[in-house]
Amino acid sequence: EPEVTQTPSHQVTQMGQEVILRCVPISNHLYFYWYRQILGQKVEFLVSFYNNEISEKSEIFDDQFSVERPDGSNFTLKIRSTKLEDSAMYFCASSAQGPKNIQYFGAGTRLSVL
Amino acid sequence: AQRVTQPEKLLSVFKGAPVELKCNYSYSGSPELFWYVQYSRQRLQLLLRHISRESIKGFTADLNKGETSFHLKKPFAQEEDSAMYYCALAGANNLFFGTGTRLTVIP
Numbered sequence: 001e002p003e004v005t006q007t008p009s010h011q012v013t014q015m016g017q018e019v020i021l022r023c024v025p026i027s028n029h030l031y032f033y034w035y036r037q038i039l040g041q042k043v044e045f046l047v048s049f050y051n052n053e054i055s056e057k058s059e060i061f062d063d064q065f066s067v068e069r070p071d072g073s074n075f076t077l078k079i080r081s082t083k084l085e086d087s088a089m090y091f092c093a094s095s096a097q098g099p100k101n102i103q104y105f106g107a108g109t110r111l112s113v114l
Numbered sequence: 115a116q117r118v119t120q121p122e123k124l125l126s127v128f129k130g131a132p133v134e135l136k137c138n139y140s141y142s143g144s145p146e147l148f149w150y151v152q153y154s155r156q157r158l159q160l161l162l163r164h165i166s167r168e169s170i171k172g173f174t175a176d177l178n179k180g181e182t183s184f185h186l187k188k189p190f191a192q193e194e195d196s197a198m199y200y201c202a203l204a205g206a207n208n209l210f211f212g213t214g215t216r217l218t219v220i221p
Contacts, residue, residue, distance in 0.1 A: 056207035
């Protein structure tokens with residue numbers, strides 16, 4: 001069964017450094033999402049992406065964040081200058097149709113900012 | 115404003131007992147609701163969605179628009195049901211998640 005793949009599984013970085021989290025959505029899916037989950041808190045929406053542009057972004061997704069689909073398969077989340085409070089589990093998801101249909105989640109990348 | 119409330123962070127039941135995980139929502143439009151489950155060391159995965167009205171692993175959930183609820187139920191809990199359960203509401207471009215309920219089924 002096809003899966004959403006995320007790399008790396010764990011990323012440790014120093015405060016102020018740039019990180020790129022990578023995702024390979026399911027191949028025939030057209031809608032892509034990033035969510036994050038701070039330890040002990042709920043899963044929060046960051047951004048949705050369709051047709052090579054952002055569909056919606058949350059308040060969390062400020063100028064420090066960006067997303068890109070650099071080729072036909074990858075979907076990346078970049079944090080330009082990481083802060084301690086960016087430490088969280090980041091989940092990528094994809095869906096064949098819009099968000100009212102089933103979203104398939106990756107296993108997540110745990111980002112630790114020191 | 116869209117909101118999903120799961121009032122119980124933790125829920126423990128004995129094997130074979132009925133289980134109900136509560137979910138209430140707030141949404142101005144016609145809601146699309148989901149239950150996602152995360153078993154230990156596994157990814158978030160869809161358990162069921164209200165629109166399909168099916169039973170998955172013995173779980174059912176009925177959308178009650180009057181009470182704005184979408185509670186998850188199972189008549190006889192099994193040990194393998196122990197997991198984190200998230201209720202989610204589909205917005206225009208995303209999913210809104212509740213805080214989740216950790217279900218522990220005691221053997």
